[in-house]
Amino acid sequence: MPTRRLLILSASMGAGHDGVAGELARRLATGGVDAEVIDVLDLLPLRLGGALRWWYGWMMRTAPWLYAVIYRVFFVSDRAPSTSPLTALAAARLERLVRRRPPAAVVSTFHLAAQVTGHLRERGRLSVTSTVLLTDFAVHRLWLHPGNDGYLCPTAAAALGVTAATGRPASCHAPVVREEFRRPGADPAQVRSRIGARPDDRLVLISTGAWGVGRAERTARVLVRSGRYVPVVLCGNNGRLLRRLRGAGGGVVALGWRDDLPELMAAAHAVVDNAAGLTCTEALAAGVPVISYLPIPGHGRAGARAMARAGLSVHASDAASLLGALDRLADSSERDRQIARGTALFSSPPAEALLAHPTV
Structure with missing residues (x-):
């Protein structure tokens, strides 16, 4: 009890x-x-x-x-x-x-x-x-x-x-993230097939938060024009953004609110984020590199800079920087270094242990 x-x-x-x-x-x-x-x-x-x-x-x-x-x-x-x-x-x-x-x-x-x-x-x-x-x-x-x-x-x-x-x-404290992100247990090939992607597509998740905010369409266009990455835009609960992206086509995979985000991350080359919030810590837990691009004003921009200073993400200032950061992740040593900095956060004591047995 x-x-x-x-x-x-x-x-x-x-x-x-x-x-x-x-x-x-x-x-x-x-x-x-x-x-x-x-x-x-x-x-x-x-x-x-x-x-x-x-x-x-x-x-x-x-x-x-x-x-x-x-x-x-x-x-x-x-x-x-x-x-x-x-x-x-x-x-x-x-x-x-x-x-x-x-x-x-x-x-x-x-x-x-x-x-x-x-x-x-x-x-x-x-x-x-x-x-x-x-x-x-x-x-x-x-x-x-x-x-x-x-x-x-x-x-x-x-x-x-x-x-x-x-x-x-x-x-x-270690970030409070659902355990599924650390052990997604999904076959990336099945995940790609589920969302209509090809086996050799290099998927990049573009996060817009629960409300589907930010300039995701602009980010997606940068990736499509490169010919090297397939943008998967997570539109959250923004039905208007979802319909607009699906209607436009052009190599963009648009998804609404998803319950299988751990599995999507396991199949992704990287996450492009604009708010430095929970999605970022979920990506770090899943061992997926995070790149901040076109962050939303206020806490999003400040958080992107703070994460970059801590070595937890790359803050891309323009389209060329974004593509350069994604390209460098093809180098396994660079990818491993960035992932290691994120997973190191989880070596701190879990928040529930600190709260269940407080020292203050």
């Missing part, structure tokens, strides 16, 4: 934060810990959470420049307000929730949740420990609140930055 209860605060902004929260809860449950996942957006009154989710999705698809401005002003500027009105609104509901069903600890996998828990802890309104599990490689200021008790970070550089900014302890 579970002997300890944890509350995990996530957010349904895309699928990355929820993906990490869900897998973390599953792992904790196998260790006898009762973990409940709550969407922090649901803690906002007057349906503000749903409106915020819709607005963010609309902005990323149609006006990414606006998100770039918001990110610059509120996420990374030292002049931004220390606490947003959303933090106070969600904090009141979280406080009531915790009083009704007290957990042993709270874990945040989204930056608004980290602000809410830090706000409550700092004011003595949250009596249990609060840990922030960072899901971004680039740590912006909204992840950071000195009221939280500790941080779990994907890299040593991130951990050092967090401690310097908050004064709180921070340690590295």
Whole structure:
């Protein structure tokens, strides 16, 4: 029987934060810990959470420049307000929730949740420990609140930055990724046949996230024109992008939301990513090289740069750089070096072990 209860605060902004929260809860449950996942957006009154989710999705698809401005002003500027009105609104509901069903600890996998828990802890309104599990490689200021008790970070550089900014302890954890990505167990030939690719096609997965955002069509055209790679665009839940790509034809394989992503990665030459989120860590777990190209503004661009600095990916600045990075992966020694840097992340302690037996 579970002997300890944890509350995990996530957010349904895309699928990355929820993906990490869900897998973390599953792992904790196998260790006898009762973990409940709550969407922090649901803690906002007057349906503000749903409106915020819709607005963010609309902005990323149609006006990414606006998100770039918001990110610059509120996420990374030292002049931004220390606490947003959303933090106070969600904090009141979280406080009531915790009083009704007290957990042993709270874990945040989204930056608004980290602000809410830090706000409550700092004011003595949250009596249990609060840990922030960072899901971004680039740590912006909204992840950071000195009221939280500790941080779990994907890299040593991130951990050092967090401690310097908050004064709180921070340690590295292995990325929280479904085990299927480390052992896909699929025949690449069958996977190619399943999606209509030929046995000798060199497949390159182009990730657009759950919402199908970014400039995937431009990336796909670069690969098609090279004649050396077959772009497989993962359109997520963006049906319009899927229909547009399938209607255009021209050597592009367009796929909607997939449950067999571990198998697709096992058959891929590389993953071209634009957000530095969960898809990147899944690729690193699967032993597939990651190349960042045309990243989305804000956290996507910052994350791509942070991954490149850590040696976890290549940040291609133009089409020639993208093709050059893909071509170099044909060299087995270069490919092995890049894969080794990614798989090394998984030598850190698993997050569930750090949370089940906290040291902070």
